[in-house]
Amino acid sequence: MKETATEAKLMDEKIQGTALEGSGERGDRKLYIESYGCQMNFSDSEIVASILAKEGFGTTRNVEEADLVLLNTCSIRDKAEQTVRKRLSSFNKLKQERPDMKIGVLGCMAERLKDKFLDEEKLVDLVVGPDAYRDLPNLIEKVDGGRKAVNVLLSKEETYADVSPVRIDSNGVSAFVSITRGCDNMCTFCVVPFTRGRERSRNPQTILAEVRELQARGFKEITLLGQNVDSYLWYGGGLKKDFDKASETAKASSVNFAALLDMVALAVPEMRIRFSTSNPQDMTDEVLYAIARHENICNYIHLPVQSGSSRILKEMNRGHNREEYFALIDRLRKIIPDCGISHDMIAGFPTETEEDHKETLSLMEYVRYDFGYMFYYSERPNTFAARKMEDDVDMETKKRRLNEIIALQQEHSLQRNQEHIGRIEEILIEGDSKRSDQDWKGRNTQNTMVVFPKKGEHKPGDFVKVKITDCTTATLFGEMVQD
Incomplete structure (x- = not known):
């Protein structure tokens, strides 16, 4: 790993x-x-x-x-x-x-x-x-x-906005819609800006056209996709970093991510809307209010943090510190009380001490994430960290810290899932459960997988009401109920 x-x-x-x-x-x-x-x-x-x-x-x-x-x-x-x-x-x-x-x-x-x-x-x-x-x-x-x-030339403009993806591998229910390419964040551990170039956004009208086409073809859920969707900014084309050089007219008519969410939600009110992935320093309250404003935007945000230590976050060039992340979580919980939150976490980044690691665990205790993606650090070629930082945390320590992060997350995932027991939730049927073709699987608005027995004439793509009766750390279980 x-x-x-x-x-x-x-x-x-x-x-x-x-x-x-x-x-x-x-x-x-x-x-x-x-x-x-x-x-x-x-x-x-x-x-x-x-x-x-x-x-x-x-x-x-x-x-x-x-x-x-x-x-x-x-x-x-x-x-x-x-x-x-x-x-x-x-x-x-x-x-x-x-x-x-x-x-x-x-x-x-x-x-x-x-x-x-x-x-x-x-x-x-x-x-x-x-x-x-x-x-x-x-x-x-x-x-x-x-x-x-x-x-292998990188582009300042290419977004493939006019190319309609073939979708031949899709389940026919959910689809991804790319809205940005590249990344400007320059995190010291990340190779993406060097392999995918600088950040540029796609014309919102082409996004709306693609979303409407997906709705016409029977899709029920879309995920707006980008390395950092929160920094979406359309001002007529070009790199995001050149926005300051744009004309006043272009700036006045620009579209940011919150505005794009509004546009998409209103264009396809019967479709569920998700997005991924977000960066804390770019997540604005305007985006949070857009999520709260529209019922068809799911109450789920993937909000990578990487570390709970402000010192390590600075070494990672993350653009936020521990206190700023806590403040964002507080605002998020207030504006979207029932929001599911997931994270990315890196164990053993260069110079990470035991105190830094404990700060990561305490941050997790504060947030109590629904789930997360957790890894130990390894150098990737051409990144700033690989060129300028010594990978000085031994593998045994990395693995031990990672295991502690995983164990705590499993504890929180179970707690968060147990909070759903007894609720009646709207689930979008995606298909047969992995373990039995007698059960459906689908997700709730918080992006948690739900498994429940088949009943009636339902099919993939249907929205159904399910009463949650049990759970594991990763899955909710329930029974369909009448509307």
Whole structure:
């Protein structure tokens, strides 16, 4: 488990390496694409499939019939990098039998490892960074002509706003809608600004159009997606950091995240709206009031903190301290009393002392999170921490502190879930429970999974009332009741 928490947000271990489902489209050529990392990468794979569909590629989950094999990679975790290398080696063995098959690497590993993959290890024909997917048709043409092809340039404008993702892997109930790309926060442990570039926001009208299209296709829930959605700022295009240089007219007509939430909530009042992920220093009261104002915006916020120590937060360049985080939590609880809150936490960041660790535990006691993503620190190449800080906390101490964080979070998760027992809550049915096709699974507004026996003629996508009767640390259990 060698990743940092904020970079692993939305990273579902169960779907790592999943191949994009066959589209059912014939296509002149077959595309096989596997995705690794956070939900942004999985969303990007849908964009890639959409772009290549116009070039005659139909997707397949059978790699042996693929003409083009793409791995959408994550540079956040060492484990993910090693997995990608193994997959590339296995694909190259297959290529010996099918020499016309082309292999490419997309995403966050592309820029850092392009020379190794292309020239030194000769594992791939094609390397494409996250801002260069529109260039794929030209790059594939080069590869078809017998040349290596690479484009890892980062963009100041690219948001893929006009590309409609294919959604062929979706459960048909919930969908992700990308609203920002890149990040400006420059946390010392994080590689995202170097792999995904500086922050820019998507035209809100294209977001509304995509959301309305999803509603028309029967989707019932959307998650607005970005590395830091709270700092969403549309002023006509360009990098967020250049907003001060914009014209007064552009500034006056700009749209921030709170305004975007209002626009989306009003555009699709029958759909549930979630968002991820947030940064404490950018979470404004205006956003909190927007959540409270609209019933269809879920009462759940993923609010990474990383450490409970102000000294360590400063070393991380997080932009907030312990007291400011407490003040935000207090305002959040007041404005949205029934809000579910989750966190990211890193154990063993450079120079972390036992006192720093105790401050993390005391912060958790104060907030009592619903759940969290918890990891021990490991260096990632090219980050400020890797270049300038000594990784001086030994592994035994890291693991012990992480285990203490996990144990406390499990205690809090159980307490928070027990508070739901006896309540009647609205649940959106997502599909069959993992353990039994006689049970439904779905989530409440706080993003907690709820499992309950099937009854009546309900189907995925239906909203139902469920009385909560029992729980574990991760799941609520209940029975459907009449409205």
